[in-house]
Amino acid sequence: MNTLSLDSSPRGRLARWLLAIVIATSAWLFAYSQLTTFADWLLNALTLSRQTAVGEALHFFFYDTPKVLLLLTGIVFVMGIVQTFFSPERTRALLSGKRQGIGNVLAATLGIVTPFCSCSAVPLFIGFLSAGVPLGVTFSFLISAPMVNEVALALLFGMFGWKVAALYLGLGLLVAIVGGLVIGKMHMERHLEDWVQKIQAGQASHPVRDGIGWVGRFEAGTAHVREIVGKVWPYILAGIAVGAAIHGYVPEDFMASIMGRDAWWAVPVAVLLGVPMYTNAAGVIPIVEALIGKGAALGTVLAFMMSVIALSAPEMIILRKALKPRLIATFAGIVAAGILLVGYLFNLVL
Amino acid sequence: MKDIKVLGTGCANCRSTVDLIETVAKARGVPITLEKIEDLPAIVAYGVMSTPGVVIDGQVVHAGGVPTCSKVESWF
Numbered sequence: 001m002n003t004l005s006l007d008s009s010p011r012g013r014l015a016r017w018l019l020a021i022v023i024a025t026s027a028w029l030f031a032y033s034q035l036t037t038f039a040d041w042l043l044n045a046l047t048l049s050r051q052t053a054v055g056e057a058l059h060f061f062f063y064d065t066p067k068v069l070l071l072l073t074g075i076v077f078v079m080g081i082v083q084t085f086f087s088p089e090r091t092r093a094l095l096s097g098k099r100q101g102i103g104n105v106l107a108a109t110l111g112i113v114t115p116f117c118s119c120s121a122v123p124l125f126i127g128f129l130s131a132g133v134p135l136g137v138t139f140s141f142l143i144s145a146p147m148v149n150e151v152a153l154a155l156l157f158g159m160f161g162w163k164v165a166a167l168y169l170g171l172g173l174l175v176a177i178v179g180g181l182v183i184g185k186m187h188m189e190r191h192l193e194d195w196v197q198k199i200q201a202g203q204a205s206h207p208v209r210d211g212i213g214w215v216g217r218f219e220a221g222t223a224h225v226r227e228i229v230g231k232v233w234p235y236i237l238a239g240i241a242v243g244a245a246i247h248g249y250v251p252e253d254f255m256a257s258i259m260g261r262d263a264w265w266a267v268p269v270a271v272l273l274g275v276p277m278y279t280n281a282a283g284v285i286p287i288v289e290a291l292i293g294k295g296a297a298l299g300t301v302l303a304f305m306m307s308v309i310a311l312s313a314p315e316m317i318i319l320r321k322a323l324k325p326r327l328i329a330t331f332a333g334i335v336a337a338g339i340l341l342v343g344y345l346f347n348l349v350l
Numbered sequence: 351m352k353d354i355k356v357l358g359t360g361c362a363n364c365r366s367t368v369d370l371i372e373t374v375a376k377a378r379g380v381p382i383t384l385e386k387i388e389d390l391p392a393i394v395a396y397g398v399m400s401t402p403g404v405v406i407d408g409q410v411v412h413a414g415g416v417p418t419c420s421k422v423e424s425w426f
Contacts, residue, residue: 088399088414115414119361120401122390127399195391219418227415318359321390 010215017218032070039063057248064240064286067158072236073229075154080224083115084217088124095141096131100184103137108176111144112169118146118315122322129192130199136184143335144176147310151228155285160292167346168302175306175338182334191327235283243290250294266300267343271336274307284308299346306339352382352426357393357403364402366416371404374419380426 039062048055091114095107116124121142128138148169157165189197212220288301316328323331354371358364368386375382387393396405400414406425 092399115400117361117363117400119359119363120399120414122359123394123401124399126394127397130394199391199394223415223418 010213013215014213017215021218028070028074031066035063035067038066053248055248057244060247060290061240061244064159064243064289065237068155068236068240068286069229069233071154071158072151072232073225075150076228077221077225079113079150080221081217082113083224084212084220086110086114088114088116088127091141092128092131092133095128095133095137098133098137100134100136100181103134104140104177104180104184107133107137107140107180108144108148108173111141111176112148112150112173114141114145116145116149118312118318121315121318125319125322126196126199129196134184135189135192136180136182138180139183139331140176140180143179143310144173146312146315147176147306148172149309151232152285152305152309159285159289160298164298171342171345172306175310175335175342179331179334179338183330186330188327188330191324191330193322193324196322232283236286239283239286243286246287246290247293250290263300266297267303267340267347270300270304270343271307271311271339274304275311276313297347299343299348302346303339303343306342307336310335310339352380353385353407354382355385355387355405357387357396357398357405358401359390359393360388361401363416367402367404370416370419370422374422375426378423378426 039059042062043050043055043059046058048058050056050059091110094110095103098106125138125142128141129135153165153169156168284305288305291301292298311332316332319331320328352375354375356364356368356371358367364386368384371382372384375384393401393403396403396410398410398413402412402416403410403414404412404417404425411425412421
């Protein structure tokens with residue numbers, strides 16, 4: 001009885017959480033250091049050699065799958081904790097009454113850490129407007145939140161290193177800030193659907209958030225892992241499988257002619273291709289890595305990736321319920337232009 | 351009789367929230383009326399910014415993500 005009451009006390013629970021996190025972190029670090037060994041061992045066990053196409057493809061698969069899943073689990077857990085500090089209500093309070101400019105910068109930045117799901121894009125959009133967040137600032141948030149997310153950053157960091165991840169972060173924020181500023185300057189408030197314009201006048205009630213301790217934050221972290229990793233792992237496996245096939249079977253430099261930096265039309269084509277496709281960063285990035293390995297230009301491929309994530313047709317359909325066609329078209333046009341610019345800039349710089 | 355409304359635009363999380371509430375209420379033997387609200391103006395009128403949201407007897411008690419099992423139990 002004594003141990004039972006000790007275990008269920010808040011202090012006991014926190015101590016157990018901290019212990020579990022220390023153990024899990026050590027196991028994570030060990031597993032991450034053994035990735036190549038693991039892939040080599042598995043390939044040997046299958047009596048295959050990396051000299052063959054099938055061996056090279058499988059090695060890519062055996063190496064990348066655990067690597068991506070480990071990185072994703074780690075980052076998603078940390079972000080799940082970070083997000084408990086930034087509820088949409090809190091972000092809205094931080095943004096309300098902010099001027100254009102500083103407000104756009106803040107909105108784009110908060111877009112990284114505020115939990116966001118495209119299925120609640122409209123309630124969030126209206127929640128922001130009704131609290132006096134300017135339209136352009138709201139759009140900065142709406143562009144940044146899906147595009148600059150922890151999954152994309154974690155995978156870019158894992159596969160291309162911190163420089164590419166930082167560039168993606170910086171340029172993604174830039175697209176969101178400038179895009180929101182331009183939409184704000186165009187004064188498109190009357191292109192909101194009529195029911196939205198009516199709501200703007202009245203302030204809606206706030207749901208009360210209950211106070212959350214560290215145990216609650218850790219629980220939110222694991223819940224976030226279950227939700228995100230549980231949802232995206234099939235995409236990741238599919239993405240890595242496609243990536244592995246490209247890696248093993250597509251000849252070296254094959255992509256250089258189609259998606260290389262000399263092909264000026266490659267960036268717009270990549271952006272257009274990305275619009276009807278709807279997947280998350282997790283599914284695209286392994287393919288992106290394999291394409292780059294075959295000589296595709298980084299800017300072109302990143303433009304494709306941004307377009308897939310930020311300009312998805314399903315999200316447009318959801319937003320259509322609150323925005324009139326002109327505003328949707330403006331939003332899509334400005335984001336597309338921003339992504340184009342990023343693509344060309346990357347190709348020029350790298 | 352508790353009057354419960356689940357606010358959501360029909361994503362997977364909203365369906366699991368409905369299922370969870372039904373299961374818990376049945377297990378506890380609490381009579382409820384459960385309604386799913388998918389109409390966006392109605393959702394927004396509750397002031398909910400992240401779905402799924404849960405409304406009990408006109409009061410928003412939860413917003414954003416599937417509520418935890420223990421949280422749902424605390425409502426009954």
